[in-house]
Amino acid sequence: MKVVAVLFPDEHPDRHPDVVASAARGLDLCERLEQAGHQLVTTSATGEELDELLADTEVLVTTPFWPVYLGRDRVEAAKELKLVITAGVGSDHVDSEAATEHGITVAEVTGSNVVSVAEHNVLQILALVRNFVPAYEQVAEGRWDVADAAQEAHDLEGKTVGIIGLGAIGARTALRLRPFDVTMLYHARHRRSPAEEATLGVRYARLDDLIAESDVVCAALPLMPGSSALFDGDRLAAMKPGAWLVNTARGAIADAEAVREACTSGRLAGYAGDTWYPQPAPADHPWRDMPRHAMTIHYSGMTVEAQRRIADGVREILDAHLDGEPIPEDYVVAAPRG
Structure with missing residues (x-):
């Protein structure tokens, strides 16, 4: 089984040792998956490179909103995809209707943030x-x-x-x-x-x-x-x-x-x-330089403690999927019928 984790870029993981929701750390899933005979690919790609990876991917793990938007075209092109896990809360970046139509379950780590x-x-x-x-x-x-x-x-x-x-x-x-x-x-x-x-x-x-x-x-x-x-x-x-x-x-x-x-x-x-539309916010977004604001980048739900809760939840969802067991209902955002 191939798992693709699309997470935050981190070119200097030695400076950010506690950031597990990064492409460098991959939510610390690598050893567990490799021991079970599966492949983990971590990336921050959003374009054609990601589309190529998704072609034979069974499980996609992605942080909320960014870096990937999983629309209908991507869902239909990912023929092997069975499960999408949001590493956090908020799966607006996934076309859940298209996913369930194609037999894909969408899950997120409810309560982690x-x-x-x-x-x-x-x-x-x-x-x-x-x-x-x-x-x-x-x-x-x-x-x-x-x-x-x-x-x-x-x-x-x-x-x-x-x-x-x-x-x-x-x-x-x-x-x-x-x-x-x-x-x-x-x-x-x-x-x-x-x-x-x-x-x-x-x-x-x-x-x-x-x-x-x-x-x-x-x-x-x-x-x-x-x-x-x-x-x-x-x-x-x-x-x-x-x-x-x-x-x-x-x-x-x-x-x-x-x-x-x-x-x-x-x-x-x-x-x-700290939430913007679209994300990442472009340099000319009208909120960046308006007066009387106290905006932050979308990090409120990504504290070090929240990331640990997220990583634990992603592992729990993955373990259920690998073992052929139902994913805990409180994690499921959308599931195929039948």
Whole structure:
């Protein structure tokens, strides 16, 4: 069996010994697979070289979003492919419908990034509210203008935070925000029980009400029908003047040009997140140089600890596949019928 792992490039693995989700380390799968008589090929290729590798590949392992997009054409060309594993969470880069039509199972390591992304949400909320980036830039530039940095710095305490999506990440974000003495609203397709709401310290609100009442809006929902460009010009205009928006969910949830315009005009006090569309973000992406942002590259769910959880999960999925056993249901994103 041939396994292809398309992972982050790392030309200097000696400088990054803990990065296991790289082509250099290959999630530490090589020895295990070779001992079982299988071949592992690690790569960061995205074009024709990858297509050649996929021609006789049975299992593809890929990090979320990048470096590979597995569309219908690639699925149909990969005649031997039986399993696609996302080394992380978020399989939007795979055409799941085409995969299942061709007998391919799509799986991901559910829950591996929950803690990491929830912590990043809190980090970016604080970075915006406390006006951290402009203050840091003063240090890098050799400046010292306290009034300039302080005029847009606020306490988080007493603010209203709206969380859109209260799944595993949204719920953990809420738990981590409770000690800041904020009012928390949430909107989700499935309302939590009264006991869960009390534990998390949240109150349910309709989406329009949450948008209108929140000082900070945090998007923690998947990309799905209805959520693409959820934050368009109209919805951004409906937010409180001077509110902050954090989006570590999916870049396509926000209209890039509308966000840039809102940040430039001051309608939004700031925008932060680490997911972009497309990824990797091109050098001229409108968010790269817009004012009032605290963007990062898409690394929130790839902490060293998360990578270890991811590697363990990928091994568990692979072992089940090799042994002819069912893949644990919580890992399965899409499976062929029958």
